[in-house]
Amino acid sequence: MRISLIGAGNLATHLGLALNEKNHQIIQVFSKSEEHASDLGSRLNCPFCNDLSEIVPDADLYIIAVKDFAIKSVLESVDFGDHLVVHTSGSVPSSVFSNHCKNYGVLYPLQTFSKEKAVDFNGIPILIEANNAENIAILKNLASEISEKVIPLKSGQRLSVHLSAVFACNFVNHFYYIAEQLLRDQQLDFKLLKPIILETALKAVNNSPRLVQTGPAVRNEKLVMEEHLKMLSLYPEWERIYELISENIYNTHKTQNDIF
Amino acid sequence: MRISLIGAGNLATHLGLALNEKNHQIIQVFSKSEEHASDLGSRLNCPFCNDLSEIVPDADLYIIAVKDFAIKSVLESVDFGDHLVVHTSGSVPSSVFSNHCKNYGVLYPLQTFSKEKAVDFNGIPILIEANNAENIAILKNLASEISEKVIPLKSGQRLSVHLSAVFACNFVNHFYYIAEQLLRDQQLDFKLLKPIILETALKAVNNSPRLVQTGPAVRNEKLVMEEHLKMLSLYPEWERIYELISENIYNTHKTQNDIF
Numbered sequence: 001m002r003i004s005l006i007g008a009g010n011l012a013t014h015l016g017l018a019l020n021e022k023n024h025q026i027i028q029v030f031s032k033s034e035e036h037a038s039d040l041g042s043r044l045n046c047p048f049c050n051d052l053s054e055i056v057p058d059a060d061l062y063i064i065a066v067k068d069f070a071i072k073s074v075l076e077s078v079d080f081g082d083h084l085v086v087h088t089s090g091s092v093p094s095s096v097f098s099n100h101c102k103n104y105g106v107l108y109p110l111q112t113f114s115k116e117k118a119v120d121f122n123g124i125p126i127l128i129e130a131n132n133a134e135n136i137a138i139l140k141n142l143a144s145e146i147s148e149k150v151i152p153l154k155s156g157q158r159l160s161v162h163l164s165a166v167f168a169c170n171f172v173n174h175f176y177y178i179a180e181q182l183l184r185d186q187q188l189d190f191k192l193l194k195p196i197i198l199e200t201a202l203k204a205v206n207n208s209p210r211l212v213q214t215g216p217a218v219r220n221e222k223l224v225m226e227e228h229l230k231m232l233s234l235y236p237e238w239e240r241i242y243e244l245i246s247e248n249i250y251n252t253h254k255t256q257n258d259i260f
Numbered sequence: 261m262r263i264s265l266i267g268a269g270n271l272a273t274h275l276g277l278a279l280n281e282k283n284h285q286i287i288q289v290f291s292k293s294e295e296h297a298s299d300l301g302s303r304l305n306c307p308f309c310n311d312l313s314e315i316v317p318d319a320d321l322y323i324i325a326v327k328d329f330a331i332k333s334v335l336e337s338v339d340f341g342d343h344l345v346v347h348t349s350g351s352v353p354s355s356v357f358s359n360h361c362k363n364y365g366v367l368y369p370l371q372t373f374s375k376e377k378a379v380d381f382n383g384i385p386i387l388i389e390a391n392n393a394e395n396i397a398i399l400k401n402l403a404s405e406i407s408e409k410v411i412p413l414k415s416g417q418r419l420s421v422h423l424s425a426v427f428a429c430n431f432v433n434h435f436y437y438i439a440e441q442l443l444r445d446q447q448l449d450f451k452l453l454k455p456i457i458l459e460t461a462l463k464a465v466n467n468s469p470r471l472v473q474t475g476p477a478v479r480n481e482k483l484v485m486e487e488h489l490k491m492l493s494l495y496p497e498w499e500r501i502y503e504l505i506s507e508n509i510y511n512t513h514k515t516q517n518d519i520f
Binding site for chain 1: 327328329351370371372374377383384385411416417419420421423424425426427428429430431432433434435436437438439440442443445446448450451452453454455456457458459460461462463464465468469470472473474475476477478479481483484487488491492497498500501502504505507508509511512
């Protein structure tokens with residue numbers, strides 16, 4: 001397919017490179033930042049622009065991979081005619097396209113991307129949605145070229161997946177940060193936690209996290225938790241977080257016959 | 261060394277097996293549960309007992325690897341004479357030995373252990389402490405046989421490490437569980453998150469988590485967060501957790517010139 005890539009961030013970069021490798025033709029890259037547009041244009045060996053008025057009118061597919069809040073303004077600024085337009089966001093429902101596009105969809109790779117790190121799309125779930133069966137088929141074919149795991153989902157379900165990823169990725173990373181800071185306060189290196197962090201992640205994804213919960217909260221070890229709260233007195237927000245999570249862990253596991 | 265192993269849980273099992281492999285002699289295993297004692301005794305090819313009065317008086321080293329709250333009662337029940345006694349807990353200070361033992365210490369492997377899963381101790385940090393330099397040296401030699409990363413730490417620092425592991429392991433696993441439940445509610449499989457969970461963990465341990473924070477909270481995307489909170493209305497405790505963590509993420513990252 002001849003693809004116009006609107007965006008030059010982490011996701012746009014990796015998606016563009018992956019599609020390029022499968023012999024799709026990225027015919028242009030847009031970014032508000034001329035530097036980013038130019039960088040990605042040279043990596044993809046294609047023209048770039050930093051003005052939406054220069055978006056070509058005849059691509060087979062337009063991929064909008066910009067920040068969530070900017071999707072709407074792209075749709076308001078460009079006339080895509082009958083061409084297929086997709087965004088790549090987990091949290092923006094497909095209704096954003098209403099009144100703007102006739103053929104539209106979503107192509108959401110469920111992963112966290114860093115600019116400099118190479119990505120193997122193959123294992124990454126790609127959640128797709130489109131306004132009709134024909135467009136679903138087009139996106140399914142395209143996504144299946146770069147990933148084994150292409151899943152059609154409605155917007156509501158995709159939003160739930162995105163919310164679950166906020167807990168399992170964004171919030172988890174914040175707890176890594178809290179751990180890092182607590183260790184720094186003792187002049188200790190965060191790398192100390194590398195084995196336990198990786199083992200915790202592996203154990204959860206190879207089991208049900210419900211079944212492998214450990215720690216003072218699930219065992220209701222009050223003295224240990226009191227000691228921890230005292231140690232957190234310098235960080236009142238973390239104290240409240242500690243209490244709330246511990247309480248929720250205890251409540252989750254206290255009965256034998258719960259939801260699982 | 262001739263070692264008496266007091267405890268037969270996950271940590272006792274893996275530690276016993278690792279020391280056995282290095283040609284130390286586990287001369288007995290104790291567990292309150294005769295079944296657990298017998299199981300581990302046969303894996304280590306040594307006698308077992310389920311009565312503290314049968315603890316032998318002449319081991320070179322006693323390793324107390326029981327639940328935190330039970331350490332004190334072991335110390336009150338057994339006369340260890342001048343022999344070296346250690347516990348394996350992250351959260352129990354070495355002062356627990358006062359008035360009970362003349363030679364004592366701590367040997368805390370910083371990892372989460374599952375009974376059935378083989379453990380390579382080599383990469384696991386082992387935090388050690390002892391009542392004097394001679395005993396530190398003994399524990400350092402012993403621990404260095406099974407791990408490359410042996411670190412002498414005082415009780416206060418070890419408690420901070422333990423607290424940081426509660427965030428980076430126990431609390432993180434609870435967030436995996438929340439994600440699992442949110443996906444179940446949509447008849448979706450938790451395995452969907454496997455790539456993003458592993459990538460998030462890898463990214464954090466290979467960088468500073470402070471520098472790789474992503475998601476709606478750090479970008480202060482209020483509309484997305486409001487949408488998420490609506491989706492959590494079935495789970496009031498998770499709603500509060502979502503608000504509190506998002507606020508803390510935002511507060512952590514809002515200034516450029518913060519603590520880092």
